Every structure is written in structure tokens, then in C-alpha cells.
Amino acid sequence: MVSHAQTSSSTVKTEQVLAELVAHAPQGLQPGQTFWLGLQITHQPHWHTYWQNPGDSGLPTQLHWTLPAGLSAGDIAWPLPKKIPIGTLANYGYEGKLLLSVPVTVGPDFKPPVVGPLKIALRAEWLVCRQECIPQEGQFSLNLPAQSATALYGAAFDAAHQLSPKPLAPLQQAGTWVTGGQTRVSEDGQRLQLRVHGLPVNWRGQTLSAFPVTAGIVQNAAAQGTDWTQNWQGAVWSASIPVTEERTDSPATLRWVVAVGPESSPKGPAFEVETPIEGTWPALTQTPPAGVSPELAKALAQNAAKAPSHPLAAASATPLSVLLAVLGAFLGGLLLNLMPCVFPVLAIKVLGFAQPAQQHEHRAAGLAYTVGVVLSFLLLGGLMLGLRSAGEQLGWGFQLQSPPVVAGLALLFTLLGLNLAGVFEFGMLVPSGLASWQSQHPTVNAGLSGVLAVAVASPCTAPFMGASLGLAIALPFWQALMVFAAMGLGMASPYLAASLWPAVARALPRPGAWMVVFRQAMAFPMFATVVWLVWVLGQQTGIDGASALLAWLLSVAALVWALSLSGRTRWAWGSLSLVLLVWLGSSALPTALREAPTEVAGSSAAAPGAPGQRWQAWSEAALQSHLEAGRPVFVDFTAAWCVTCQYNKKTTLADGPLLADFDARQVVLMRADWTRRDPAITQALTALGRSGVPVYALYPPGQPPVLLSELPSVAEVLSALQKLPPVR
Structure with missing residues (x-):
């Protein structure tokens, strides 16, 4: 979670840094000229931010400018960094006072304001770390005189420019110009031989430092003078630098900063x-995942190298591994019927079995329900695989990351609840011909109820499902579809068996008045599901979006109630309700379907370092920072739309003795909230061999992460904690 600092004009102050937007225009703003803007960061002692290549962890500072027409900002002139060792890793960054300067070109079409100053706006994002890491951002504004020079910070910009590396000029040898250096890869690919010529004469014989601008290639933690060595041969300086085992690219050129x-x-x-x-x-x-930054790709590669060997997730695509995945998917689908998110749909099937009917009718309904479930799983699985192959970072349950889908399901369950409560019958809302066709084809209703069951169950991950889903996304398309089909067949198997076994229908009570009461009672689980879906939407769009959806659903309920009346009353109330529905649909509903900014929407994760908060928001940088500091980390990969996640959060993860054991062992608790689409969390799940939530992972420092089950018990978590090394 980003820490949003308070903004005061051109200055932002947090407990870790003081950041200020400054300018240097000694010649004023003239067309064709260049002036400088910069973000000056003063770090508190022992805190640091990062260079353009942050090293083994961290993120570089990012600057997003809003400039008047005719002005264009260039790239950051990164000052010379220093190496910051952290355990067995190393970062590149800055401590003390830092100025990140940016050249701004004044175009020929620039027209300064006739009256008043020039308004400059900047949104900056930085990661500040000590032992813990805190993502922060600030909104800056600056009024720059358009008709006069600005040189108040001239000394700071001059000092920053002296620290900014200059391009090494090519040399002329034998009448031709050659580049300033070469890098040779050793035959075993383990080391790089860097040779640089054209350096200043007074540098010869001195110890130099080489910082890789190209990320993900060299072993950043290699110690100068031991792990990597250097020497001078006349005017040529050379160094032998080790290549990292987690190399993420095979570039044709490398960029270095030498000092x-x-x-x-x-x-x-x-x-x-x-x-x-x-x-x-x-x-x-390993190939870096598509669309992932080099920093995150590197961290994921490290996690994948440390990941536990799971019998399904780690298996290759052999016939045995595919068979195990199919079996795990079937068992997971079977257990999915026990998940809380599937319970509301049970009412539909229970009422169906209680109705008097011939055995062949029950058999047809069971087969239709099975077809609906299996086809829905195939459709969802195929859609997810297709979107992932196109570069989208998606996982199981991705559809409920969309506010329109959540709102649509809330509408569906509102109508189902009103129908079960007896407020209206679906035949009243559809043409008589369609209603008659529906009553003559009960198998269609059974098939649609299977589709409905999958729509509600898909956000959940039952035991055995996680590893199967994780393997499915790496299998060939048709083999992956076999896994999804097995999952659907497992979910439908209890109903299919009941439809084929006459004793089940005979065991149910005889039809009678109890069925009316039972049907009305089953409306309340439907309304409870609506409450949950509105809460999920509130996590995605904010409180205004949830309120707008509630108002719209209320108008829908008023309309269907009005249509159940008769005579003129029906038309009067129906017209009034329809007008209200249309008005809310055009004014309030768009708010419910639009994602709010992160800081507005609700979140189940606490801000890092927030006082009184036990759980921190997950980020790959923060996770790596804790592990480098020797602290074990427990990560809860969760989502608001995952009922299983919420159940675990209120039971196992809220257990007093378990939380006390977390504290006693100094375990950092982190929550990765996947309610809204987050490629970083998707890739972290992929690195663990998973593609859906819930996932619970315990990261011991220097050891592979330990994956727990989707429904972990207190005893299971305590057992994993007991294997941690003793607290020092």
C-alpha cells in the first residue's frame, strides 16, 4: 500500500524523507533553451531510496510531470549511487541529500502566460527503506516565474550535475573511432570480463567501482576485491565480474557507470x-513473465528458485502429472460443494429434488445440471487461458475483479431472493410464450442452475484445487481444459449421483406446506449473498459505489413488486418504479461500476507501519526487505470476493494463541489483497505454483517458502511455525 504524504505546495514531508520540487532556470524560459527541474530528497539517517537499477531489491524513484504546452521533460539525470549491502544481497541507492534533476526543453511554440507564474505539477513515487521498506508518493506544485530567471538552487543543481555520469567519449585508434569498452562473456557463462579505455589519466592505478545500469545480469552482492577483481594494463582498466544465477536477459550490450x-x-x-x-x-x-518489470521478474525468479517441490505444481507435463492434476481437480471440485460461497445455490437444488417427479425427469435434470457446470468451467478456464496467452495477468476468479460482473451477480441474487420470498414469479416478467416454453423444459432450468453454481463458486479454491490450477496454466491448452472439465465434473457429481439414485428422492419428506416455508427461508441466504457482493463492490469502488448499487437494487425490487400487482395500481406503481430505475441507472449506477482510486476504495490490508495494525500490505519489495533482515514472513493471499478467504480470516487467522505465536516468533504478517486486478500479486501466485486465492505461504529467511492448505487449521499453521529457526 502506498503511503500518501501530506503535500504543502512544493514540499512533502514524511517521517523518513523531506522531498521538495525545485527549479533552475538561470536564463529564464526562452524558446530553444533548456532549464532544469528536480526532486530534492533529504533522507533521515539510515534510510535510503534507489538508483535506476536498484539491485537485488527495491524500486527506482519515478517522476510523472504535468507541464504547460510547449515544455517537454527529459529523463532523470541519475547521480552516482553507492552500494548498500543488505545481508547476502546488495542494492544501489542514495542516503543523505539527493537531487534528481530533469532537463526541460522549451519548444518553439511555447507561449508564457501574460499574467502570473507558470504552473508546474509533479507526482512522484519512491520506495524508502531501512530494515523495512515503505512505498510513498507525493503531489507537488511549483509556481515558476515565466518572465525572469530562477537560480535559487543553482549550487544544488551544479553539484548534482557533477555527480551525474558523463558519456565516455569514443577513442580514435588507427584512424577509426572505437567505443570506450567491451564486455566478454566467459566460456562457462559465469563471469564477465569488462575492459574500459579512455578513462582520465589521473585515474590510472587507482581502485575503481563499476555499477551496472543494466539490471538482472551481474551478481550485485559480489564483494569488490574478492568476488570481483580489477587491474590496470597501461591505459586500459579491466574487471572480472560474476554473473548472477538469476540472470533475466541475454542483452547484446551492457551499460556501466565507472567511478x-x-x-x-x-x-x-x-x-x-x-x-x-x-x-x-x-x-x-527461466523466461521473465510478460509485462513484468525487470525488478519484479528478478524477485519472482528468486522466489521460484526457492519454491517448494510440490507433487503437482513442480511436476513436468508427463502423463502421470496430468493424471494427478485431473484427479486433484476432481477432488477439489467435489469439495467445492462444501465451500460457503456455494451454499445459496443449494436451495435451488434441494427444492428441485423435493418436487414430485418421475425418475427420468430427475435423471434429465441431473445430467443438464452437470452439463451446465462442466461447460461453465470450460468456458471460464478457456477464457482465462486465452487472456493469459495474450499477456493479461489473470488468475482463477478473475471475473469478480470486475465491478460490472459483481453488480450483475448482485442483481441476479436479488431477483432470486425476491422470487423465493414469493414477491413475484419469473413468469410474470417474461412473455407468456417464453414462460410456457420454460415450464415445458425443466432441464433448461437445471442447466442454468449449474451455470449459476459455477458463477458463485469460481472465486473459491478448495483443497486439492490450488496445485491443479497452478499446473493447468502451464499445460498445453487441451490438457489444461481437461483439468477444468474434471473440476466441473467433481462439483456436479453429488447432484448427478442423487439424480441417478432413486433412494435419494424417496428419503426426502413428502411435499406439503413445509416447502413454502422452506422456499421463503432460502431467500435469506440469497439476500446474504447480495450483502456480500455489495461489500465486495465497496472494496473495488468505494462507499459511494456500494451505496449507488444498493439504491439501484432497491429500485429493481420496487419494480418487480409493482409488476406483481394488478389493475391500475400495477401500472401506476410500475411506471413510477421504472422512472426511478432509469434515473438511478443513468446517474448513480455508473459510480458503482467504476473502480475508485486505491486510496478511496476499501482495503483489507493495513498500511505498512500503521500504528496498531497487525497486518501489513504485501509488496515484493517489502517481502524481500523483511527476509533480508532475517525476519520470517507469513503472507495471506486474499480477496474480498473470496468467501473462503473471509472465513479463514475470521477463524484460523483470528485465533488468539496463533497470533500470540506469530508475535513470539517475530513473524511479519502480510496481506496480498487481490480484490482488484494486480499483476504483481498474480505473478507472485504463479511463482508459488498457484493461480487463485486463498493461498497461505510462510517464508523463512534463506529457505524455500512453505505452502499451507486452502483451509488451514490452527494446528497446521502452528506446526509450520515450529519449524522456523529459533528467535535470536
Whole structure:
């Protein structure tokens, strides 16, 4: 979760940093000229932010400008960083005072305001870390004089420019110009031989530092002088640098920043050199996920390398592994009937079995229900696989990450609840011909109830399902569809068996007045589901969106009630209700279907470091920071639309003795909220061999993560905690 700092004009202050938007325009704003804007960050002691290549963890600071027409901002002129060791890893970043300067070009079409200053706006995002990491952002504004020079921060910009690496000029050798260096890959692919020429004469013989601008290639934590060595041969400086085991790319060139001094305190000036690669890169062991930043891809590769060997998720696509996945999917679908999110649909099926009918009618209804369930699973699974292959970061239950889908389900369950309560019959709302056709084809109703059951059950992950779903997304398309079909068959199997076994129908009570009472009572689980769906929508769109949906559903209820009346009363109340429905649908409903910004929508995760909050919001950077500091981390991958997640949150994860054991072992509790689409969480789940929630993972420092079951008991979690190393 991002910490939103208080903004005061051009300055933002948090407990960790003081950030200020500053400008340097010594010649004013003239067409064709360049002036400078910058974000000046003063860190509190022991806190740091990150360079453009943050190293083994972290994120670089990002600047998003809003400038008047005719002005265009360039890239950040990153100052020379320093290496910040963290355990067995290393980052590149800044401590103390830092100025990130950006050149701004004044175009020929720039027209300064006739009256008043020029308004500059900046939205900045940075990650500030000590032992813990806190994502922060700030909104800055600056009034810049358009008709005069601005040089108040000239000394700060001059100092920053002296620390910004300059391109290393090519050399002329034998009448031709050559680049300033080369990088050769060793035959075993384990080391890089960097050679740089054209450096200042007074540098010769001194110890230099080399910082890789290209991320995900070198071993950042390699110690200068031991793990990587250097020497001078006349005017040529060379270094032997180890390649990281988690290499994420095979680039044709590498960019380096070279400076004098040790990596922990290099001195400017510095030079940037781009070196072509000589030799051949060995094949990558893993391909970075599509659409993922190099930093996140690197972290995921590290997690995947440490991931536990699961009998399904880690198996290759052999016939045995596919068979195990299908079996696990069938058992998971069977157990899905016990999940709380499927309970409201049970009312429909129970009433169906209680109705007097011939055995062949029950058999046809059971088969139709099974077809509806299996086809729905195939449709959802195929859609998810197709979207993932197109680059979308999706997982199981992705449809409920969409506010329109949630609102549509809330409408459906409102109508079902009103129908079961006796407020109206569906035949009143459809043409008589369609109603007659529906009554003559009960198998259609059974098939549609199967579709409805899948719509409600799909956000849940039952035991055995997680590993099967995780493997399915890596299988060939048709094999993956077999897994989804097995899951649907498992979910439908109890109803199919009941329809084929006459003793089940005979065991039910005889039809009578109890059925009316039972039907009306079953309306309340439907309304309870509506309450849950409205709450889910509130997590996605904010309280205004949830209120708008409630008002619209109330108008729908008024309309169907009015249509159940007769005579002129029906038309009077119906017309009034229809007008109200249309008005709310055009004014209030769009609010309910539009995602609110993160800071407006509700969230089940607490802000990092918020006082009195036990759970922190998950991020890959924060997770890695805790692990590097030697703290174990327990992550709850959850979503508001996952009823199983909410059940576990109120039972096992709220158990007093368990929480006390977490505290005693100094376990950091993190919550990854997947209510809204989040590619980072999707990729973290993929790295664990999962594609849906709930997922519970315990990360011991320096060890592979431990995956728990989808319905963990207190004893299961305590058993996993007992295997952690003792607290120091």
C-alpha cells in the first residue's frame, strides 16, 4: 500500500524523507533553451531510496510531470549511487541529500502566460527503506516565474550535475573511432570480463567501482576485491565480474557507470559507458513473465528458485502429472460443494429434488445440471487461458475483479431472493410464450442452475484445487481444459449421483406446506449473498459505489413488486418504479461500476507501519526487505470476493494463541489483497505454483517458502511455525 504524504505546495514531508520540487532556470524560459527541474530528497539517517537499477531489491524513484504546452521533460539525470549491502544481497541507492534533476526543453511554440507564474505539477513515487521498506508518493506544485530567471538552487543543481555520469567519449585508434569498452562473456557463462579505455589519466592505478545500469545480469552482492577483481594494463582498466544465477536477459550490450573509489563511497566525476557483448550467453533457465518489470521478474525468479517441490505444481507435463492434476481437480471440485460461497445455490437444488417427479425427469435434470457446470468451467478456464496467452495477468476468479460482473451477480441474487420470498414469479416478467416454453423444459432450468453454481463458486479454491490450477496454466491448452472439465465434473457429481439414485428422492419428506416455508427461508441466504457482493463492490469502488448499487437494487425490487400487482395500481406503481430505475441507472449506477482510486476504495490490508495494525500490505519489495533482515514472513493471499478467504480470516487467522505465536516468533504478517486486478500479486501466485486465492505461504529467511492448505487449521499453521529457526 502506498503511503500518501501530506503535500504543502512544493514540499512533502514524511517521517523518513523531506522531498521538495525545485527549479533552475538561470536564463529564464526562452524558446530553444533548456532549464532544469528536480526532486530534492533529504533522507533521515539510515534510510535510503534507489538508483535506476536498484539491485537485488527495491524500486527506482519515478517522476510523472504535468507541464504547460510547449515544455517537454527529459529523463532523470541519475547521480552516482553507492552500494548498500543488505545481508547476502546488495542494492544501489542514495542516503543523505539527493537531487534528481530533469532537463526541460522549451519548444518553439511555447507561449508564457501574460499574467502570473507558470504552473508546474509533479507526482512522484519512491520506495524508502531501512530494515523495512515503505512505498510513498507525493503531489507537488511549483509556481515558476515565466518572465525572469530562477537560480535559487543553482549550487544544488551544479553539484548534482557533477555527480551525474558523463558519456565516455569514443577513442580514435588507427584512424577509426572505437567505443570506450567491451564486455566478454566467459566460456562457462559465469563471469564477465569488462575492459574500459579512455578513462582520465589521473585515474590510472587507482581502485575503481563499476555499477551496472543494466539490471538482472551481474551478481550485485559480489564483494569488490574478492568476488570481483580489477587491474590496470597501461591505459586500459579491466574487471572480472560474476554473473548472477538469476540472470533475466541475454542483452547484446551492457551499460556501466565507472567511478573512482570503493563501491560504498565512490567519488565523482563518473563516466557511463555502453559496451558490446563478445562471446555467447548460456541459455536462460527461466523466461521473465510478460509485462513484468525487470525488478519484479528478478524477485519472482528468486522466489521460484526457492519454491517448494510440490507433487503437482513442480511436476513436468508427463502423463502421470496430468493424471494427478485431473484427479486433484476432481477432488477439489467435489469439495467445492462444501465451500460457503456455494451454499445459496443449494436451495435451488434441494427444492428441485423435493418436487414430485418421475425418475427420468430427475435423471434429465441431473445430467443438464452437470452439463451446465462442466461447460461453465470450460468456458471460464478457456477464457482465462486465452487472456493469459495474450499477456493479461489473470488468475482463477478473475471475473469478480470486475465491478460490472459483481453488480450483475448482485442483481441476479436479488431477483432470486425476491422470487423465493414469493414477491413475484419469473413468469410474470417474461412473455407468456417464453414462460410456457420454460415450464415445458425443466432441464433448461437445471442447466442454468449449474451455470449459476459455477458463477458463485469460481472465486473459491478448495483443497486439492490450488496445485491443479497452478499446473493447468502451464499445460498445453487441451490438457489444461481437461483439468477444468474434471473440476466441473467433481462439483456436479453429488447432484448427478442423487439424480441417478432413486433412494435419494424417496428419503426426502413428502411435499406439503413445509416447502413454502422452506422456499421463503432460502431467500435469506440469497439476500446474504447480495450483502456480500455489495461489500465486495465497496472494496473495488468505494462507499459511494456500494451505496449507488444498493439504491439501484432497491429500485429493481420496487419494480418487480409493482409488476406483481394488478389493475391500475400495477401500472401506476410500475411506471413510477421504472422512472426511478432509469434515473438511478443513468446517474448513480455508473459510480458503482467504476473502480475508485486505491486510496478511496476499501482495503483489507493495513498500511505498512500503521500504528496498531497487525497486518501489513504485501509488496515484493517489502517481502524481500523483511527476509533480508532475517525476519520470517507469513503472507495471506486474499480477496474480498473470496468467501473462503473471509472465513479463514475470521477463524484460523483470528485465533488468539496463533497470533500470540506469530508475535513470539517475530513473524511479519502480510496481506496480498487481490480484490482488484494486480499483476504483481498474480505473478507472485504463479511463482508459488498457484493461480487463485486463498493461498497461505510462510517464508523463512534463506529457505524455500512453505505452502499451507486452502483451509488451514490452527494446528497446521502452528506446526509450520515450529519449524522456523529459533528467535535470536
